[in-house]
Amino acid sequence: MSEFEQALSKKDLEEGSKLSPRFDANGLVTAVISDADSGQLLMVAHMNAEALTKTLETRQTWLWSRSRKELWHKGASSGAVQDVADILTDCDQDTFWLKVRPRKAEDTCHTGRVSCFYRSVNPDSGDLDPVTK
């Protein structure tokens, strides 16, 4: 899977209209996934070229699981499939921001939560506190 055009000039990469993902040494880009309606950050994961292609084609979230080393159709087993409303990329095209609508919000995190970000660093103790909201 390498249909994406590569090696644009820095100017074209940053200011152009051509999609040219900059995959890292492991063939991955970062995927930041937030809720399209609430704006809440849900999870951060990775995509290889095939996962990105499938995400663009199906408008659902496909990822690359680094731990399982396999393509991962998010929610295929839990029911927490994510319909993708919008996909943005950043200046150097090594990160993609997916705005999604999860079909089963409570299982977005494998711990059974709506978001993977459920703890904040306490500035005084340096320990983690549960996020209350």
Added chain:
Amino acid sequence: MSEFEQALSKKDLEEGSKLSPRFDANGLVTAVISDADSGQLLMVAHMNAEALTKTLETRQTWLWSRSRKELWHKGASSGAVQDVADILTDCDQDTFWLKVRPRKAEDTCHTGRVSCFYRSVNPDSGDLDPVTK
């Protein structure tokens, strides 16, 4: 810089109150940075242990520049210093979400924009369109 406790059990890593960042093979965690007030995603970058420590100590954004291979006090040269209101981590503690207030919003991206995410993938053409809002 390795003051962070490592090798927690999976349960303690995910459910505990101990900060135990899981740095990757390059010694980095992902930093997702959004605006504390508007919620807008501003940029995605990386932190090594020293950058994370300095961010926690100073409550300003410190990063590791992979291209320049150096510690990076965000905004030190441009004036776009970011005051950190809150720092969250995710289930497996390999990503940190910084909610910040930039002192000079328009220079958050090195292209002179408020956010690095200024283009979206057009679902029909597959090309990038400017984000209008």
